[in-house]
Amino acid sequence: MSELRTTIGAVLKQKAGEVWSTRPDASVYEAIVLMAEKGVGALLVMDNGALVGIISERDYARKVILQERSSKETAVAEIMTSPVISVSLQHTVGDCMRMVTDHRIRHLPVVHGGAVVGMISIGDLVNCVISEQEERIRHLEAYISQ
Structure with missing residues (x-):
């Protein structure tokens, strides 16, 4: 089966945009403000260039709001998801769809040579599918009309 074999490297080449991050010692409030400004649902948590976690809107809702914590007094490190599930440029869209489904996550950092080179969201995967x-439909229609 040839479907969903597009590599994440190919997906990243077509995806515009930067990867946004925050520090573990930043307040959750600062992280949420950055997410809102950039229109993203998650930020990587970087410490001296190393990927140490990921913080998402879901983390905020479940670990701050529902626990009645203060977003201005809670550090990102206290609620971030760690360790982070990441992928390489060689993973396929199919691989990533299985990962987001199995782990019930929406964002996958892409790591190459020990460095973060991008971020794939479930929306990126769905668009690729x-x-x-x-x-495939265009090819089948062309084949049928011959």
Whole structure:
């Protein structure tokens, strides 16, 4: 089966945008403000260039709001998800779809040579699946109309 074999490297090449991050000692409030400003649902947590965690809107809702904690007094390190599940440029869209489903996560940092080179969201994966299906339909229609 050839579907969902697009590599994450190929997905990243077509994806515009930067990878946004915060520090473990930043307040959750600062992290949420940055997410809102950048229109993203998660931030990588970086400490001296090393990926140490990820913080998402889901973490905020479950670990701050529902526990009645103060977002201005809670450090990112206290609620971030760690260790982080990450992928390489060689992983396929199919691999990543299985990971986000199995681990019930929405964001996957992409690591190459020990450095973060991008971030893939479930939305990126779904868009790739749709594109692959549209391409397959075009090929089938061209084959049928011959």
